[in-house]
Amino acid sequence: MPSKVTIRTVARQAGVSVQTVSNVVNAPHLVRPETREHVQAVIDRLGYRASQAARQMRSGRSRLIGVRIEPARDGINGNILDRFLHELTEAAAQAEFRIVLYTAADDVAEIQAYEDLLAAYSPDGFVLTSTHPDDPRPGWLLDKGVPFVTFGRPWGGPDRHAWVDVDGAAGTAAATEHLVAAGHRRIGFLGWPEGAGVADDRRSGWLSAMRAAGLDPTGLERHVDDGVAAGERMAAEMLAAPDGPTALVCASDSLALGAWNYVLATTGHYASSPAARTARTARTVGTAANARSRSTSGASRASRPAVIGFDDTPVARAVGLTTVAQPLAEVAQACIRLLTAVLDGGGGSSPPEHVLLTPHLVVRDSA
Amino acid sequence: MPSKVTIRTVARQAGVSVQTVSNVVNAPHLVRPETREHVQAVIDRLGYRASQAARQMRSGRSRLIGVRIEPARDGINGNILDRFLHELTEAAAQAEFRIVLYTAADDVAEIQAYEDLLAAYSPDGFVLTSTHPDDPRPGWLLDKGVPFVTFGRPWGGPDRHAWVDVDGAAGTAAATEHLVAAGHRRIGFLGWPEGAGVADDRRSGWLSAMRAAGLDPTGLERHVDDGVAAGERMAAEMLAAPDGPTALVCASDSLALGAWNYVLATTGHYASSPAARTARTARTVGTAANARSRSTSGASRASRPAVIGFDDTPVARAVGLTTVAQPLAEVAQACIRLLTAVLDGGGGSSPPEHVLLTPHLVVRDSA
């Protein structure tokens, strides 16, 4: 078997010192173009790659980013973090970083995981997900001077670190406006209990859109812990009421799925001919752009309550749920960009950067 | 800020040499218990962890395992790989390993990814997913002498490496037997086109169970590329036929979801009272064990075709689909166990180990 190609091998083959090879790789401007090309050719020929372990020993940079992989919670919404993880791996690779995973049951365990990971592998930074009020993680990392970016705003907490987030309010506002345009007047909001920043954020978009349209939101909202069953139960209460809403904006696809189940149950939509349903289902596989061209379909069947979810999960795609999609690829790229900025900026005085991305509505059958 | 704790720090603090500290960590039996405890106490007090980079330089072991994270394909079935990844991260942590991610669009790109990863980070091994006939990856890794385990049998290929898999045939057989017990006689199979090992495997379980029950499988199977719409279309064809099946065993939850949609559409099940539906949905949240106690529910409504899926995806849980669940946690643990065995065994002469795990049926509403 071919023995390992080290920087020494390359140096010998190219007839230069190891340092020159190192410079070709890390600081090309220090090397005369002629030499550089020659060394580079040898590098390519031998397939040399710098050993990260050795590099890390000297420079302290591991080019590793720690990310927590969460257990699939309800299995529906948890999925978006997996999709995010995939995008993040790709974005990281573009910047020559790798993702190392860790698990943690709660915030305290996660901080323990930081310590473990930092001591042994010294990742250059972390990407945190699922930030929430009173989150102890950012503070700990700031104290230790560990670079990191969060996917999620520092809800309520001090704004002392770089973050990327999706504007949930803009998402629910777009959903609400879509329903208004379709002729709905009493548009309800089915969300989560207050306190979790995300919950308030998504609610506020619905609220402001309602007011902007001159509609009265009073009594049109309910809050419940996430889940399909809970969504169905709540939707039943809301939609069955005499002056209840004719459409629902939901804080998650789980809730929306429950609500949509209820709608289908009561309107007997499934009693339509199999052929029609088959054709319809096939159409929903199209892209958001395709779907958007049919965006007024909700109005044409005003008798059926409309439902809009949040997150564009696979379930939503499967059952034809109109939903708000987060631009996860952009989020991932922004995370990497901000993290590398923090890494390069070091303890610089520049204030932490923020990126707030706008989600878009994916129109399917349910609204 | 506290400067880094190295093995030297510990040695000084404990009043011993660095080698003794190293021995306490890596070869405790070489150290007198008294000394060992004292040194261990200092290690704990200072929170010392051996630097992986330095360790790897000398010993060659990185304690890193490379795993590919796949793009969410159809979004329904792809999800099981994400769940597997989570379990794998946890199992790896138990054995003091970390998971590094990489992406690759196809097998060739994945082999390129191996080269990149090996050269820079030299992971100790890989866990491969989604093996298939004519898979070039195992051969490449074997040639290079890189340790690895696959989640998935070497379909058709030579049996020269360790693998872990789930007995798909046992799963579809259990599903079929469940339907037989519920009184069904004409049980159809809705699967994928032949050629992919997994497709044939799942089909064979249905086939053998049918024969074992003395039932004639002729004309009761269809094969189609995965997808909800395809499932609905195929189910319509099969179930609407005069002598068509009264129940369907499907190769995936995607197909099963389509089929179940069709069943609900034609039987008008959703026309039942909202209250009843709400109660029912709530019940389906229960565990497999709970669900199993109602396992004869299918028989009591013999008029409604039964549908069974495969993979126990979140969608299945959400819509109450009976399905075959893969024991992903066990798979992950077995992968780590086999991989460490390969690692320790080195180029030993012992034949590669295999683990074939049995899935179990999760009974919900659809059968």
Add this chain to the structure above:
DNA sequence: TCGCTGACTTGGATCGTTCAAGAGCAGCAA
């Protein structure tokens, strides 16, 4: 008292890389 054995400890070399400092050389002005 001496030497031997075995258990434990010690110093030094080493892994592959980068950092800091030095050396060679051409070009140019004095």
Add this chain to the structure above:
DNA sequence: TTGCTGCTCTTGAACGATCCAAGTCAGCGA
């Protein structure tokens, strides 16, 4: 010629751990 500058490249040391071989010491028998 001498000295200086700037560019290019080389040399030696260091990062933090492990491995190897040699060293120390207590305990023991003669």
